[in-house]
Amino acid sequence: MAQPGTLELESSAAAPLAPTLGGTAGPRSAGQTITLAVENMTCGGCMRKVEKALLEVPGVASARANLSARRATVVFEEALPGAAPLVDALGRIGFKAAELAPDALDSGQHAGRQLLSRLAVAGFAAANIMLLSVSVWSGSSNADDPVHALFHWLSAVIALPTIAYAGQPFFSSAWQALKRRRLNMDVPISLAILLSATMSLYQTIKGTDQVYFDASVTLLFFLLIGRYLDQRVRVRARGAAENLLGLKAQWAHVIASDGSVERLPSRLVEPGMRIAVAAGERIPADGVIVQGSTAIDESLITGETAPRDIAANDLVYAGSVNLGGPVEMEARAAEADTLLAQIARLMETAEQARGRYVRLADRAARFYAPMVHTLAAASFIGWMMAGAGWEASLTIAIAVLIITCPCALALAVPAVQVAASARLFDRGILLKAADGLERLAETDVAVFDKTGTLTAGIPSLANGAAIDSEALSAAAVLAAASRHPYAQAVAQAASARFGSIPSASGVDEVSGFGLRRVTATGEERLGSAAWCGIDATRAASASLWFVRPGKEPVAFHFEDKLRDDAAETVDTLRRAHFGVSLCSGDRRDAVAAAAKAVHIEEWQAGMKPHEKIERLEALKAQGRRVLMIGDGLNDAPALAAAHASVSPSTAADISQTASDAVFQGAKLMPVVELLATARRTRKMSFQNFAVAFGYNLVFVPLAMAGFVTPLVAAIAMSTSSILVTLNAIRLRTAKLELTA
Amino acid sequence: MTSLAWLIPAALFLGGLGLAGFIWALKSGQFEDLEGAAYRALEDDPPEDADKK
Numbered sequence: 001m002a003q004p005g006t007l008e009l010e011s012s013a014a015a016p017l018a019p020t021l022g023g024t025a026g027p028r029s030a031g032q033t034i035t036l037a038v039e040n041m042t043c044g045g046c047m048r049k050v051e052k053a054l055l056e057v058p059g060v061a062s063a064r065a066n067l068s069a070r071r072a073t074v075v076f077e078e079a080l081p082g083a084a085p086l087v088d089a090l091g092r093i094g095f096k097a098a099e100l101a102p103d104a105l106d107s108g109q110h111a112g113r114q115l116l117s118r119l120a121v122a123g124f125a126a127a128n129i130m131l132l133s134v135s136v137w138s139g140s141s142n143a144d145d146p147v148h149a150l151f152h153w154l155s156a157v158i159a160l161p162t163i164a165y166a167g168q169p170f171f172s173s174a175w176q177a178l179k180r181r182r183l184n185m186d187v188p189i190s191l192a193i194l195l196s197a198t199m200s201l202y203q204t205i206k207g208t209d210q211v212y213f214d215a216s217v218t219l220l221f222f223l224l225i226g227r228y229l230d231q232r233v234r235v236r237a238r239g240a241a242e243n244l245l246g247l248k249a250q251w252a253h254v255i256a257s258d259g260s261v262e263r264l265p266s267r268l269v270e271p272g273m274r275i276a277v278a279a280g281e282r283i284p285a286d287g288v289i290v291q292g293s294t295a296i297d298e299s300l301i302t303g304e305t306a307p308r309d310i311a312a313n314d315l316v317y318a319g320s321v322n323l324g325g326p327v328e329m330e331a332r333a334a335e336a337d338t339l340l341a342q343i344a345r346l347m348e349t350a351e352q353a354r355g356r357y358v359r360l361a362d363r364a365a366r367f368y369a370p371m372v373h374t375l376a377a378a379s380f381i382g383w384m385m386a387g388a389g390w391e392a393s394l395t396i397a398i399a400v401l402i403i404t405c406p407c408a409l410a411l412a413v414p415a416v417q418v419a420a421s422a423r424l425f426d427r428g429i430l431l432k433a434a435d436g437l438e439r440l441a442e443t444d445v446a447v448f449d450k451t452g453t454l455t456a457g458i459p460s461l462a463n464g465a466a467i468d469s470e471a472l473s474a475a476a477v478l479a480a481a482s483r484h485p486y487a488q489a490v491a492q493a494a495s496a497r498f499g500s501i502p503s504a505s506g507v508d509e510v511s512g513f514g515l516r517r518v519t520a521t522g523e524e525r526l527g528s529a530a531w532c533g534i535d536a537t538r539a540a541s542a543s544l545w546f547v548r549p550g551k552e553p554v555a556f557h558f559e560d561k562l563r564d565d566a567a568e569t570v571d572t573l574r575r576a577h578f579g580v581s582l583c584s585g586d587r588r589d590a591v592a593a594a595a596k597a598v599h600i601e602e603w604q605a606g607m608k609p610h611e612k613i614e615r616l617e618a619l620k621a622q623g624r625r626v627l628m629i630g631d632g633l634n635d636a637p638a639l640a641a642a643h644a645s646v647s648p649s650t651a652a653d654i655s656q657t658a659s660d661a662v663f664q665g666a667k668l669m670p671v672v673e674l675l676a677t678a679r680r681t682r683k684m685s686f687q688n689f690a691v692a693f694g695y696n697l698v699f700v701p702l703a704m705a706g707f708v709t710p711l712v713a714a715i716a717m718s719t720s721s722i723l724v725t726l727n728a729i730r731l732r733t734a735k736l737e738l739t740a
Numbered sequence: 741m742t743s744l745a746w747l748i749p750a751a752l753f754l755g756g757l758g759l760a761g762f763i764w765a766l767k768s769g770q771f772e773d774l775e776g777a778a779y780r781a782l783e784d785d786p787p788e789d790a791d792k793k
Contacts, residue, residue, distance in 0.1 A: 043779070044776070044778075044779025044780070044782060044783070045779075047776055047779060047780075048783065065776065066772060066773040066776055067773055067775040067776030067779065068772075068773045068774055068775040068776060069772075069773065109772075113766060113767075113771075116766055116771070117763050117766055117767075120759055120762050120763060120766070121759065124755055124756070124758070124759040127755070128751075128752060128755055131751075147744070150744075154748065158752075
C-alpha cells in the first residue's frame with residue numbers, strides 16, 4: 001500500500017558511522033526510563049523473574065516486562081549510572097539483555113495506536129449505520145416515509161465525523177501523491193469515499209433513497225483493517241530487528257582521565273574517549289590504537305579472514321575482533337578518507353536509486369485510477385445524452401465510482417503481505433522493508449558474500465582430525481577457561497568429540513599470549529608460538545600451539561567453516577534457475593576453495609566495496625535483477641544498491657539496516673524460504689487482483705446501467721473484500737518450494 | 741414509533757460507551773503486550789505495588 005514512503009528510509013548509513021549519537025554518558029537523573037531488550041524471555045514465569053530482578057536493583061522505581069516485544073521498561077527513582085547494573089542483574093538470572101537506543105523506540109507504536117483507534121471509530125460507525133440501513137432496506141419502500149429521512153439523517157450524523165477522522169491516513173497519503181503529481185491507490189479510495197459522502201448528504205437533504213453512507217463507512221473500515229494489520233506486522237518485525245541489533249551491541253571499557261575504568265554501551269562512546277580492549281573482545285568503536293600492538297580479525301569489515309597486525313596509530317574499525325593482547329584505543333569520528341566514510345558515500349548514492357521503486361499496488365493504481373474516472377465520466381455523459389437529467393446522471397456516475405472503488409484491490413496486496421510477513425516471522429526471518437517482498441520476488445541472480453554469509457563467520461578447528469584425542473582433551477581443559485575465539489574453537493571441537501570437557505582449576509590466562517596450567521608432570525601451555533617457545537622456523541605455520549612436558553608440540557589450524565547447508569542452498573537456487581555468484585573481499589585461494597565447495601562457478605576475490613557495486617551494475621546492465629546476500633561492512637553499499645538484499649543477524653549494524661530482510665540462526669536455507677515466500681506472495685497478489693477485477697467486470701456494467709442500489713453496493717463490496725482476505729490467509733500455512 | 745425517539749439514542753449511547761471504553765483501554769496501554777497479559781492473569785501472588793502504574 002502506498003505509505004508516504006518515509007517509513008523505511010531511516011537513517012541507515014549515518015547512525016553507526018558516527019559514534020557521537022545523542023544520549024547522555026553520565027549518571028541518569030531521577031525519573032528516567034530505560035528500555036531493555038531481553039533475549040530469552042519467552043514465558044510468563046520468565047517475565048516475572050525479569051521484573052523481580054530489575055526491581056531489586058537499587059534505585060529502580062518500577063519495572064515492567066513486555067512479553068510480546070521481548071522488552072522491559074525500567075523507571076528510576078533516583079540517579080543511576082547507566083544501564084549496566086540492570087543488565088548485570090538480568091545476566092545473573094540467565095537473561096541476556098541490552099539497553100535499546102532511545103531513538104529505536106516508539107517508532108511505530110504511536111502510529112499503530114492511532115490507526116487502531118481510527119479503526120475502532122470506523123467499526124462503531126459502520127455497525128450502527130448498517131443497522132439503520134438494514135431497517136431502511138427491509139422497511140417500507142416509500143422514500144417519502146419520514147422514518148427514512150430520520151434514519152438517513154442519523155446515518156449522516158454518524159458517518160461524516162467518522163469519515164473526517166478515520167479517513168485521514170488515506171486522504172493525507174493521496175494528497176502527498178497528488179502533490180508529487182503521482183497516482184497511488186489512495187487517490188481513487190479517497191475520491192470514492194469523499195464523493196459518496198458528499199452525494200449521500202445531498203440526497204439526504206433532498207429526501208431520496210440514494211444514500212451510500214453505509215457503503216463508504218464500511219469501505220473505510222475494511223481498508224483500515226488491512227492497513228492496521230500491515231502496519232502491525234511491520235512494527236513487530238522491526239522491533240525484533242532492533243532487539244537483535246541492541247543485543248549484539250558491545251560494552252566499551254572507557255578509561256577516564258583519572259585512570260578509572262567505566263563500562264558503557266558502545267553506542268554512547270564519543271570521539272576522544274580512551275577505550276581498553278581485552279584479548280578476544282570486539283572493538284566497540286572506530287578509532288586509532290594508542291597503546292599496545294595486537295592482531296585483529298577484520299572479517300566483518302573487509303571479508304578478509306587472515307588476521308592483520310596492528311600497532312600504535314593504526315586505524316581500527318568497530319566490529320573487528322582483538323585476537324592478540326590487550327590494547328588501548330582512542331575513539332575517532334569518521335574522517336573523510338577512511339574506509340567508513342567511503343562506504344557511507346557509496347551507500348548514499350545506492351539508496352537514492354532504490355527510492356525510485358514503484359510498488360505493485362501503485363503500479364496497478366496508475367492505470368486503474370484513470371480508467372475508473374473515465375468510466376464514471378462516460379456514464380455521466382452517456383446518461384445526460386440519453387436525457388436522464390444531470391442529477392440522475394450524476395447519481396449513476398457516483399455509483400460507478402463507489403462500486404469501482406478498489407476495496408478488494410486495495411486489500412489485494414496488503415492482505416497477502418501481512419500473511420507472508422507473519423509466516424516469515426515465525427520462521428525467524430525478519431522482513432523490514434515494506435516493499436521488500438515485491439523486490440525479492442523479481443530477483444533472478446543471487447550474489448553471495450563469503451565470510452560470515454556462506455561461512456559461519458567464526459573460526460573453527462581445521463585440523464581436528466589430525467590431532468589425537470588425548471592431546472585435544474588436554475588442550476581443551478585450558479582452552480575452556482578463555483574467551484579468545486581460537487580457544488573457544490578448540491573447546492568446541494573437544495566438546496563435539498567427547499561430549500563434555502573436564503573442568504580444571506589453576507588455569508591462568510596471560511592476556512595476549514595464552515594460557516598455562518601446572519600439572520603433576522610440569523607446566524602445560526596453550527597459546528601463541530612465542531608463548532609456547534616454538535622456534536621461529538615453525539612458528540608461522542600455525543596460529544595456536546599446545547606444549548606439554550615430554551610431548552611433541554601440537555599445532556592448531558583454524559578456518560572459517562562453511563555453513564552446513566551452504567551447498568544445498570546454492571543447489572536449490574540453481575535448480576530454480578537463479579544465477580549464483582560469489583563476490584568476496586577475501587584472498588583468492590580462500591574464495592576459490594569456498595566457491596568450489598558450494599558449487600559456485602562464478603566468483604571474484606579481493607573485491608573492494610565499490611568493485612562489488614560495479615559488479616552489481618554490470619549484472620543490472622545485462623537486465624538481471626540482483627539479490628545480494630552479505631554481512632560485512634564492506635557489503636553494505638552493495639546491499640543497498642542491489643534490487644533486494646538479505647543479511648544474517650550476525651551482520652554488521654550498517655549492513656543489517658541496509659537489508660530488506662534479516663535471517664536468524666546458523667542455516668542459510670532461510671534465504672530460499674524467503675524467496676519462495678516472496679514469489680508466492682506475488683502470485684497470490686495477482687490472484688487477488690484477478691478477483692477484484694472480476695468483481696468489477698460484473699458490477700461496473702450494472703452500475704453504469706443504473707441498477708446498483710445502496711444495498712447491492714454494500715453486499716458486493718464486502719464479499720469481494722472477504723474473498724481476497726481469505727485467499728491471503730492460505731499463505732500462512734502453505735507448503736512452499738522454490739521453482740523456476 | 742415514539743419508542744424510536746429514545747431507543748435509537750439509547751442504542752447509540754451504549755455503543756458509544758463501548759467505543760469510549762476501547763479507546764480508553766488503548767490509550768492506557770492495555771494492548772501493548774497481549775501475550776504477557778495472558779500470563780499475568782495466571783500469577784497467583786500479585787506483583788509488588790511498584791509494578792502498578
